[in-house]
Every structure is written in structure tokens, then in C-alpha cells.
Amino acid sequence: MRRTKADAEKTRENILATAEQLFLRNGVAHTSLEQVARASGVTRGAVYWHFQNKSHLLDEMLNQVRPRREQLAERLNAPTAGHPLQNLRDLFVELMAGLAGNEQKRNLLTILLLRCEFTDELSDARERHTDFINHFIALSEEQFERGRARLRPGISPRLAARLLHATLIGMLSDRLRDPGLFDTLAEAPAMIDTLFSGLLVDWQIAEQRASA
Amino acid sequence: MRRTKADAEKTRENILATAEQLFLRNGVAHTSLEQVARASGVTRGAVYWHFQNKSHLLDEMLNQVRPRREQLAERLNAPTAGHPLQNLRDLFVELMAGLAGNEQKRNLLTILLLRCEFTDELSDARERHTDFINHFIALSEEQFERGRARLRPGISPRLAARLLHATLIGMLSDRLRDPGLFDTLAEAPAMIDTLFSGLLVDWQIAEQRASA
DNA sequence: TGTTTTACATACCGATTCGCTTGTAAACAA
DNA sequence: TTGTTTACAAGCGAATCGGTATGTAAAACA
Numbered sequence: 370m371r372r373t374k375a376d377a378e379k380t381r382e383n384i385l386a387t388a389e390q391l392f393l394r395n396g397v398a399h400t401s402l403e404q405v406a407r408a409s410g411v412t413r414g415a416v417y418w419h420f421q422n423k424s425h426l427l428d429e430m431l432n433q434v435r436p437r438r439e440q441l442a443e444r445l446n447a448p449t450a451g452h453p454l455q456n457l458r459d460l461f462v463e464l465m466a467g468l469a470g471n472e473q474k475r476n477l478l479t480i481l482l483l484r485c486e487f488t489d490e491l492s493d494a495r496e497r498h499t500d501f502i503n504h505f506i507a508l509s510e511e512q513f514e515r516g517r518a519r520l521r522p523g524i525s526p527r528l529a530a531r532l533l534h535a536t537l538i539g540m541l542s543d544r545l546r547d548p549g550l551f552d553t554l555a556e557a558p559a560m561i562d563t564l565f566s567g568l569l570v571d572w573q574i575a576e577q578r579a580s581a
Numbered sequence: 582m583r584r585t586k587a588d589a590e591k592t593r594e595n596i597l598a599t600a601e602q603l604f605l606r607n608g609v610a611h612t613s614l615e616q617v618a619r620a621s622g623v624t625r626g627a628v629y630w631h632f633q634n635k636s637h638l639l640d641e642m643l644n645q646v647r648p649r650r651e652q653l654a655e656r657l658n659a660p661t662a663g664h665p666l667q668n669l670r671d672l673f674v675e676l677m678a679g680l681a682g683n684e685q686k687r688n689l690l691t692i693l694l695l696r697c698e699f700t701d702e703l704s705d706a707r708e709r710h711t712d713f714i715n716h717f718i719a720l721s722e723e724q725f726e727r728g729r730a731r732l733r734p735g736i737s738p739r740l741a742a743r744l745l746h747a748t749l750i751g752m753l754s755d756r757l758r759d760p761g762l763f764d765t766l767a768e769a770p771a772m773i774d775t776l777f778s779g780l781l782v783d784w785q786i787a788e789q790r791a792s793a
Numbered sequence: 794t795g796t797t798t799t800a801c802a803t804a805c806c807g808a809t810t811c812g813c814t815t816g817t818a819a820a821c822a823a
Numbered sequence: 824t825t826g827t828t829t830a831c832a833a834g835c836g837a838a839t840c841g842g843t844a845t846g847t848a849a850a851a852c853a
Binding site for chain 1: 606607608609610611695696697698699700701702711714715733735736740741743744746747748749750751752754755758759762763768771772775776777778779780786
């Protein structure tokens, strides 16, 4: 009872979705491909047919939502863009909002940050992750460089960029570990504006804050 | 050839130190007690004699450096303490400095943040960790509450506390993933002061910053 | 001095683990 | 209609896992 091409694609996507749930619940290392197969209603044969091994499976899961490198740069340097710093701020809020509104993104980031051991076995995923982070920091640094005049004295663009990234990661990390901790969507703007107020001498808080 | 009590204690500590290295290098789940035993020059018998299982082994590793709950509170509310906010700021810098100067603390935090899947198996460690985080946030919130008048309008003590914690975790996370990313010890004060400048209306930067 | 306890090593257990090979029925191409 | 390929299922094998049970020599104690 061999499946048609379309059926095979469904099988593949089903395996991905199932693995996502299992990885999220039990951790990557603690999930065997046998478990993935069973939960997907297939055997390991199917899993190994579609994916080389667990590492590649995870990698393709992440590829589903991983923003392409250029995407961030395009977004920041678009011709329609306003001030670089305002741009950077908006991107930050967008990233948080995108996460709040997309369960899959939330799941995958949770897996990356909390349910996954960055060991040699997963070196591919690990490298790409670090790479993306450094790219993000470099891009942010560029933006701060352009708005250098507005930086408080003693704060270099690089330091600003790293502080921005640390805050981003920290907020994500906290929020993913304890989803009830705060309302990301509502509070993210206040947090980023607060940070920018510290980084810049003349930051105007554009958005209305929830004052509680 | 049974060992003396002192020898046994050495064995135990040796196992702990060896496991720390293996966990750090290969991740907790990817390290078997067999590997720990071999690398320690003993057999699994010894490991199981000293520790119930891997989870308890990890737990006792963390207990070596885990600050006690009261410790933070005492530190913040000491009679000799100055202004609550200055206190909080100094604590932050101290925590970062303690990490920069203590390899074991760095290792264990790296294991916790990057080499460990928070799954049911390790629920003990996980709970204690979350507990500690919430405690830290609550304490920070208290301090901000005391200095509430100095908070920028629209920023609640709770939001300030969470932003502070996010920044702390983010800085640690970044630094542990990529040790060359920045010089924690040197830049931590600048980062925290920047954040405080954003949180407070009148924050005076006390320390000299490395301006580069 | 004799007995008990300690600090392990050794051995065994059933349960998984991954990776590979082989089987197979049906889809698809010629 | 007849190969050929596809999309898996099923089975194999060696390794390894954690947990436990048992053996043992020497330390600790009475």
C-alpha cells in the first residue's frame, strides 16, 4: 500500500509536527526516533526514509521558521525605512510580536533554548544559531553606528548592540520558561523603550504604555 | 582494598569534578554514568554508591555553588546597605564578577543554560532553578518599590525587575555561549548603568566606564 | 580481637538505542 | 503492460543504557 507523492509529503510534515511536540515536551536527547515514529503512526523506517537522523530532523524543523540572514538586513535597510534606531526598535517589537503570535516559532525557540543540549552531535544547528546571533549583533551595531551621535557618552555602538541582544534573549528566555511571567506582546514595547532611553540621550517614547 | 573515609570523600569529589567536565563538554543527557565512572577511574558501582542517579548527581553539583535563598535577601537588606537601588546595582555587578572569576560557577551555569534539557527527569533541578529566578525577580521588585519615586513614569517596579532579570540572563547566556563575545567583568557595570539610566529618571553613573 | 560496616568492583538484568538491510506493494514512467 | 522506483514496514545486530544484586577486602568500631 504505497502512498502517493502527496501522501508522502503529508507523512513527512506529520513527522515534523509530531517531533516538534515530543522535543518540546521531553527534550531532544530524551526523545528517540522510535517514539517519534510511533507518535506519528509510522515506523522508524519512514522516519529514516525522510530524514538522515535526529540531528537532520531537528535541523529541518528549524529551517521551517529560521529567518534568512538577508531578511533582517533588508528589513533594516529598506529604502522606505525611517531613522535607523527607530527601525531597530520596531524590528525588536516585531520579533517579539511574531513570537507571541506564532506557536510554532515559540515551540522551536523553546526547543532551542530550553530543550536541547548544544553538543557536537548538533553542531550544525549550533553553528547556524551562533552565526545568526552574531549577525544580529553586527546589524544592530551598524544601526547604532549610524545614530552614534545620539548614544550616551561612554556607550559604544558595539556595547549598545550587545546589550540590546542580551535583553532580547533574556526576555525570550524568561518568557519561554514561564509563559505566565508576563505578557510579551503588551510589555515588549515598554521594555525596549526603557532600554533605548538608557542607551540614547534623546529617546522619545512613541507608544502608549500599559501603566501597571 | 577498601578506602578510608577521607579517600572516599576524595573519590566523591573526583566524580563530581569529572562529571562537571563531561556534562559541560557533551551535555547532561549525552553523558552516561558509565562514562563518568571510567573518566573518574572508578566503576559505576562507585558512582551509584555516592549518588542515587544522574539527576541527584547533577543536583549535588549545583548545590556546590547555588546561593542560598536568604543570602540574596540578606545581601540586599543588610543594615549597612545604602540606597536600595544602588544596592541592587552593586549586587548585579557582583554576580557578574563572581562568575567571571570562578570557573566552576561558569561551568555549572553553562551546563544549566546550554547543556541541559529541562525535562521531567531533572524536574528537581528545574524547579529549584525556576524558584530561584522568581525569588530574584521578587527581591528586585521590592527594591524598585522602595525607590519607586525614581522610576520613570509608566514603568512599574515589576516591569523594572523583569527587565533587569532578562538583561542579566541575556548577558550571561551570550557570554557563556561565546566567551570571547565580551569582557564581562569590564563591561558589566556599563551595561547595568545603562539599563538603570533607562529605568530611572535620575540615575548617576558612579563608576568610570571603559570608553571603547 | 572479632564483628560490623563501608566503599567500592563485578556481574547481571531487561529495555532501548541507532543504523542498516531486506522485504513489499503500490505508484509511476515507458 | 511491464519494468523501475518509491515509500515505507519489518527485522536484525551490536552496543549501551540505568538499576540492582552480589561479592569482597579492608576500615572502623566495640
